[in-house]
Amino acid sequence: MAAPQSRLNIYDAVAANRWRTVALVTVFTGILIALGYVVGEVFAPGGGVAMVPAALGLSGVSATASYFAGDKLVLAQSQARELAPGEEPQLRNIVETLSIGLGIPPPRIYVIDDTAPNAFATGRDPKHASIAVTRGLVDKLDRTELEGVIAHELSHVGNHDIRVMLLVTVLVGTIALLSDWMLRSFAWGGGGRRGRDRGGGGGIILIVAIALAILTPIIATLIQLAVSRQREYLADASGALLTRYPPGLASALRKIAADKEALEVANKATASLYFANPLKDAPRAMDGLFDTHPPIAERIRRLEAM
Amino acid sequence: MEILIPLVVIAVIVVFVISLYNRLVTMRQRVREAWADIDVQLKRRWDLIPNLIETVKGYAAHERQTFESVTQARAAAITAAQSGSPEQRAQAETALGAALVNLRAVAEAYPQLQAVQEFKDLSENLRDTEDKIAFARRFYNGNVRDYNTAIQSVPTNILAGTFGFTAEQYFEMTDPAQREVPKVSFS
Numbered sequence: 001m002a003a004p005q006s007r008l009n010i011y012d013a014v015a016a017n018r019w020r021t022v023a024l025v026t027v028f029t030g031i032l033i034a035l036g037y038v039v040g041e042v043f044a045p046g047g048g049v050a051m052v053p054a055a056l057g058l059s060g061v062s063a064t065a066s067y068f069a070g071d072k073l074v075l076a077q078s079q080a081r082e083l084a085p086g087e088e089p090q091l092r093n094i095v096e097t098l099s100i101g102l103g104i105p106p107p108r109i110y111v112i113d114d115t116a117p118n119a120f121a122t123g124r125d126p127k128h129a130s131i132a133v134t135r136g137l138v139d140k141l142d143r144t145e146l147e148g149v150i151a152h153e154l155s156h157v158g159n160h161d162i163r164v165m166l167l168v169t170v171l172v173g174t175i176a177l178l179s180d181w182m183l184r185s186f187a188w189g190g191g192g193r194r195g196r197d198r199g200g201g202g203g204i205i206l207i208v209a210i211a212l213a214i215l216t217p218i219i220a221t222l223i224q225l226a227v228s229r230q231r232e233y234l235a236d237a238s239g240a241l242l243t244r245y246p247p248g249l250a251s252a253l254r255k256i257a258a259d260k261e262a263l264e265v266a267n268k269a270t271a272s273l274y275f276a277n278p279l280k281d282a283p284r285a286m287d288g289l290f291d292t293h294p295p296i297a298e299r300i301r302r303l304e305a306m
Numbered sequence: 307m308e309i310l311i312p313l314v315v316i317a318v319i320v321v322f323v324i325s326l327y328n329r330l331v332t333m334r335q336r337v338r339e340a341w342a343d344i345d346v347q348l349k350r351r352w353d354l355i356p357n358l359i360e361t362v363k364g365y366a367a368h369e370r371q372t373f374e375s376v377t378q379a380r381a382a383a384i385t386a387a388q389s390g391s392p393e394q395r396a397q398a399e400t401a402l403g404a405a406l407v408n409l410r411a412v413a414e415a416y417p418q419l420q421a422v423q424e425f426k427d428l429s430e431n432l433r434d435t436e437d438k439i440a441f442a443r444r445f446y447n448g449n450v451r452d453y454n455t456a457i458q459s460v461p462t463n464i465l466a467g468t469f470g471f472t473a474e475q476y477f478e479m480t481d482p483a484q485r486e487v488p489k490v491s492f493s
Contacts, residue, residue: 011336093434100343101441103336103449 013159013234020164020227027223028171029059031216032178038209039182045205058174066170067163071122071130074169074273078120078265080110080132087111091138094150095131101242102158107131116263117141117256120273121153121162129157134263141252148249149275151239159238161231165273168227172220173269179213186210228272229294236299240306250303257296326462330471333453337474340446341392344477347438348387348399354435355380355406358428362409365419372405372412379405392475399439400479406432443477450474 036055040048066073083092092109099106107121107129115136123129131153141149156162186209240246256276263278271279272292279292359373379402386398410429419425454473457466465471 097434097437097441100347100438101445103340103343103445 013161013238017160017164021160021167024164024168024171024223024227025059025063028063028175028220029056031175031220032056032059035175035178035182035212035216038205038212041205042186042209058178059171062170062174063167066167067124070166070170071124071128071162074120074122074166074270075110075130075132077267078112078132078270080112080130083109083111088138090143091133091146091150094143094147095154098147098151098154098242102154104129104154104158107154107157109133111135111138112263112265114263114265115139116261116278117259118263118266118278119149119153119275120270121156122166122273123157123162124166125160125163126157129162131157136259136261140255140259144243144245144248145252145255147243148239148245148252151242152235152249152275153239155235155238155242156231159234161235165228165231168224169269169273172217172224175220176217176269179217182209182213186213224272225292228292232294232299233302236303237306240303246303246306250300253296253300253303323465326465327469330453330456330462330466330469333449333456334471334474336449337446337453340442340449341477343442344439344446345387347435347442348383351402351432351435351439352380352384354428354432358409358425358432361422361425361428362413362416362419365416365422366412369412372409376402376405376409392477396477396479403436403479439479443479447476447478450476 032055033052036051036058037048040051088109088111095109096106104126107123107126108131110130110132112118112132112134114134116134117137117140119131119133119137121129121131131150133149137149138146156165186206236249240249243249253276263274266274266278268279271277274293276296277291277293355376359376362369363373379398383395383398383402386395390398413419413425413429456462457471457473
């Protein structure tokens with residue numbers, strides 16, 4: 001057997017992701033503390049400090065909850081059901097075989113009954129991982145293409161991308177929820193008070209709060225997108241190394257790109273988890289910055305260059 | 307105060323050596339775990355063979371020589387597993403694989419046999435197991451390569467020599483159908 005020129009060491013990727021997880025949780029906790037502080041100041045001057053433990057608590061709870069139950073949440077939201085024994089033997093077989101090649105236990109397999117071809121993996125580590133594929137993926141792809149996609153998803157499992165993505169997804173959701181709630185309460189409560197007895201000082205704090213409430217979800221989303229896009233190239237490369245057959249994955253990408261159908265069960269929060277952008281939304285003027293996935297043409301080009 | 311400086315230096319060196327040592331232990335452990343994966347699949351292949359032979363016999367009883375050679379190769383593989391090195395084992399398993407290719411070629415000549423559900427299931431199972439052996443082997447060899455590289459690199463090699471970490475053998479089975487390794491570059 002010829003030695004591969006460059007082996008992507010799964011253990012190095014795991015170590016890198018461990019640091020990434022710590023950094024992400026820290027950043028999100030900081031954002032939550034800032035939000036909490038400003039909210040406290042708006043509603044009771046000097047009350048900002050009191051909100052900090054509350055923000056810390058919220059961040060801790062949502063991070064813990066997403067760590068342990070986020071995968072079930074995501075699977076339920078995507079209306080995925082677990083594959084019954086004996087159902088889709090070829091799919092199960094591919095998952096088992098490729099898992100051996102990565103040295104991970106085979107993840108649980110879920111099916112989403114939707115004809116749009118797509119897939120995602122989730123969980124907190126390889127022992128608690130699930131992989132979900134759509135009916136369309138199984139029906140429309142041939143064996144080598146399916147192997148390519150599954151290998152890509154299993155690489156996400158093997159190098160602990162799934163944990164990072166899971167935490168990011170749920171934490172971004174928490175921040176979006178919180179700032180949404182803040183904006184609403186300003187609209188109802190803030191306006192009346194400002195009219196009656198507020199001086200200039202309170203107004204500035206309120207403006208800062210509104211600015212924060214608008215900006216934080218955007219920043220959080222940008223972090224999420226940056227994290228997810230760079231992961232995709234890496235998973236394509238390690239997936240191709242696993243199957244030893246890059247054209248399989250490239251051909252799957254081509255088929256999925258040609259398929260114009262959007263995946264109905266996917267939403268903005270879960271889009272970045274998928275193998276390819278499930279929303280099929282039109283490219284915008286801010287091309288690149290707000291995309292959940294790298295352009296498929298570029299992914300194919302890199303695979304063909306291997 | 308001055309006595310602290312050599313103490314700190316010694317402490318740093320000790321921590322460094324301990325972490326290197328632990329890294330070697332972890333890597334060796336990974337090689338062993340990966341070996342267990344191959345072992346499971348090889349045993350699964352042995353288990354499939356008697357049934358496969360019985361099924362084929364029902365339709366092609368006079369192909370005695372083919373059955374004989376598969377049975378012998380299987381016995382040799384089992385013996386090699388008990389006493390042999392990975393290299394000897396790989397040789398025996400390669401020979402078994404070749405005998406099985408022969409058996410399947412013989413079975414091709416019997417259309418009736420091809421229609422039997424049990425034969426189809428067994429062939430499918432065998433093919434699947436051989437796929438899994440290939441992947442388990444790849445994972446094992448990758449781990450061996452990482453470990454062997456580590457114990458040969460400076461400064462880990464000094465530690466490896468002192469504490470008796472020796473190079474592990476690759477598990478090589480020649481397989482003409484094996485796919486080329488793609489080149490990966492990150493630019």
